[in-house]
Amino acid sequence: MGFRSVLCVTGSDHSDKDVKTVAGLCAEVGAYLSVLVMSPPPLVMPSPLLGDGIPEWPRQRAPAIARLEKRYRQIETFSQDMASLEKTSREIQKLLRATSLCYDVDTDYCDEADVGDAVRQRAHCTDLTIVGPALLNDNDLGPLVINGSLFDTGKPVLVVPKGAEATLSPRRVLVGWDSRVEASRAVREALDLLSRAEEVRVALVDPEATCTGNGAEPGADIAAYLTRHGAQVSVDRLASAGKPVATVLAQHAIDTSADMIVMGAYGSRRLRERLFGGVTRWIVGKPPLPLFLAR
Structure with a gap:
């Protein structure tokens, strides 16, 4: 698709x-x-009308004139916009x-x-x-x-950050994987890109082998899924060494000459603006790579 x-x-x-x-x-x-x-x-123009639809005339002229001048400026701004x-x-x-x-x-x-x-x-x-x-x-x-x-x-x-060479036919793609539903959604939405790429690297940072999460062999399940869809997949298990996950993924993208990073977008409704700010901060100082997000 x-x-x-x-x-x-x-x-x-x-x-x-x-x-x-x-x-x-x-x-x-x-x-x-x-x-x-x-x-x-x-502009926000609260109505000055009373219940009977007749405007209340201020007792002094100065406040009335100031209100009219403010309304005029608002209308002028509206027209310009x-x-x-x-x-x-x-x-x-x-x-x-x-x-x-x-x-x-x-x-x-x-x-x-x-x-x-x-x-x-x-x-x-x-x-x-x-x-x-x-x-x-x-x-x-x-x-x-x-x-x-x-x-x-x-x-x-x-x-697509400034300086990025964006393409919808990337040759090399890095997938940030952690077995969460958001990461799975990102892979599913990017499946057409991944299946046509020459190389897909699934990167896991500090993965733990568990029965319910990453499985006994972290990354093997998603690699098998992508392989069934025709993708050329390898799995990279990376150690963070105390660095943020985003920093580790960014560096790995440089090391592997990736054209795009695919990852899940996380955050509750209260964290939406924080997510956006995180994306912009993540891009600053990092390689100018397109970032494919899904949630």
Whole structure:
């Protein structure tokens, strides 16, 4: 099962680099591209009306004038944001018309609390959401997009950091494995990538042989599963030597010349933003490799 429909989310104030990156990946595998352009949270305009629908006129002119001036600034900001949103949408459509892709471009201007729902609605009907460098570095919009696509739909997310040579046909893939359901989901969602890769290395950090977890031979079960699907698999059992698991995996990715890392995304609802922050911190100072996440 390949990726036939891909979602790209970008901000109205972002460059077009994320869209170009995702368009290139879609062209590589012949996938349909859905682009969602989102604007910053809109103005909040609480209604000044009383129960009878008649506005309460302040007793002094100064507060009334100050309120009207504030409302005017809000409306002006709203108009500017909408103009920026439409301008970005037109530019992206012009960019994509020059390609051979099938695509659609949609816009959304919603409250911060509704960003996740807007993304979830689109991600439900796609196979993969791709997060590019601009969105990854947007601390306001990025976590909300991750939440809406990864946590609320169960669909995978491909994180492409700055400088990464992204591909949906990687030759060498490193799988971070710990026998948890999230890791299993990541492998299942990436199965098409893994079965077509020249080399798949399943990496376990400080694995323990147990009857219920990793089994008597840690990594053997998932290696057998991948082999049945045509993947060329080897198992690497790594010692952490007191280092964080992410650091060990990153170094192993360098040592094995991996093109992509596949791993499960962990964290409860309360830890969602912490997960996103962890992903961004994990990428900083590490090799610029695409990170395939599923939960």
